[in-house]
Amino acid sequence: MSEPKPRPGGRTARNREQVLTAVSAELAENGYDALTIDSVAERAGVHRTTVYRRWRNVGGLLADVIAAAGDLDWQPRDTGSLAGDLTALNEEIQESLLAEPSIASALIAVSFRSTEAAQGLARMWEDRYAQCEIVVERAVERGEIPADTDARALLIAATAPVYHCLMLLRTPPDPGLPERAAAGTALAARAGAFRGSPHTTRPSVS
Amino acid sequence: MSEPKPRPGGRTARNREQVLTAVSAELAENGYDALTIDSVAERAGVHRTTVYRRWRNVGGLLADVIAAAGDLDWQPRDTGSLAGDLTALNEEIQESLLAEPSIASALIAVSFRSTEAAQGLARMWEDRYAQCEIVVERAVERGEIPADTDARALLIAATAPVYHCLMLLRTPPDPGLPERAAAGTALAARAGAFRGSPHTTRPSVS
Numbered sequence: 191m192s193e194p195k196p197r198p199g200g201r202t203a204r205n206r207e208q209v210l211t212a213v214s215a216e217l218a219e220n221g222y223d224a225l226t227i228d229s230v231a232e233r234a235g236v237h238r239t240t241v242y243r244r245w246r247n248v249g250g251l252l253a254d255v256i257a258a259a260g261d262l263d264w265q266p267r268d269t270g271s272l273a274g275d276l277t278a279l280n281e282e283i284q285e286s287l288l289a290e291p292s293i294a295s296a297l298i299a300v301s302f303r304s305t306e307a308a309q310g311l312a313r314m315w316e317d318r319y320a321q322c323e324i325v326v327e328r329a330v331e332r333g334e335i336p337a338d339t340d341a342r343a344l345l346i347a348a349t350a351p352v353y354h355c356l357m358l359l360r361t362p363p364d365p366g367l368p369e370r371a372a373a374g375t376a377l378a379a380r381a382g383a384f385r386g387s388p389h390t391t392r393p394s395v396s
Numbered sequence: 397m398s399e400p401k402p403r404p405g406g407r408t409a410r411n412r413e414q415v416l417t418a419v420s421a422e423l424a425e426n427g428y429d430a431l432t433i434d435s436v437a438e439r440a441g442v443h444r445t446t447v448y449r450r451w452r453n454v455g456g457l458l459a460d461v462i463a464a465a466g467d468l469d470w471q472p473r474d475t476g477s478l479a480g481d482l483t484a485l486n487e488e489i490q491e492s493l494l495a496e497p498s499i500a501s502a503l504i505a506v507s508f509r510s511t512e513a514a515q516g517l518a519r520m521w522e523d524r525y526a527q528c529e530i531v532v533e534r535a536v537e538r539g540e541i542p543a544d545t546d547a548r549a550l551l552i553a554a555t556a557p558v559y560h561c562l563m564l565l566r567t568p569p570d571p572g573l574p575e576r577a578a579a580g581t582a583l584a585a586r587a588g589a590f591r592g593s594p595h596t597t598r599p600s601v602s
Contacts, residue, residue, distance in 0.1 A: 299509075301564075311564075312565060346565075347580060350557045354556035358521075358563065359518060359522075360514060360517075371553070374584055374590060375589075381586070383580035383583040
């Protein structure tokens, strides 16, 4: 097997973007059962052999959609307070889950059927929570919360209610939930609720 | 259409139990795609027309499995402290999600594909959280937490991290998580994190 010749600049990247956009749109509009290499290729306006060669199957496409979402140069907002930063984060999460169509909730649904999607999502969340640890570090530097606060436990406590209510309990969307979950977690953190867990493994802030 | 004649005492109930046990076992072992009226009837040792007549389709079977789980005379444990009660609750949840096979996590997975299952689960959770409000009422009576604590918000904050880590993030099971999430939420509640939300709609304790 020979390496494919390099394409003219940008062609491959453009193809990838078209294909991944088509996967997201197909998934959100028609669901997992309708997702095939052919439906994606047609929607993307890309030759089906191009899609087969690069992504092999639906699992490969899903894994790459999730990887591409994780590639984005995303950073949590810096609002000047822990409660504010966590509220901004929760509002982003709630918005992404309530978008119509919502690619985020479509991917979560698919993760219960595709091992590739489940593994891809797990990696993406791991990256996102790692990127969010700066929010906790800033709060420690400001003296808002104890220095031995377990960043990951705090971030999961703050965000889990939003996912839980929308994705599992399926309660009607509550516009106040992002702020309430954030404020409650910030108060708990100040009270020392996330101190000194054995899970504090991140290096100390330099 | 005539009403079916009453069966000899207990026959109908026995059939239902056999059928619902078979649904749970099929679902947990072979998944949703393998679930059919025929596979359930065969496993239950019940005639397929009996299953068709009573449950009509797979959606009807799933809704009844969930309804039966909600029928159980379940009560949250009374350990004498809010942190203890919430830990016991979280340990039950974690155990049910990690059981092999886990009917709870199979039903959650199915809820992303079957509207009946999604609605049934939403009702079951609503019932369970309502049953758990006594935990918060007891803590208020003991003077552990403020009287205007929003019971539902507290219960969701306590339990959401367990569901989030196991069902969505799919992080490796952490035996300390039930207790940590419970203790953190109890501390937050004492600090007033769940006070006086507009969502406090339950009647005052008499």
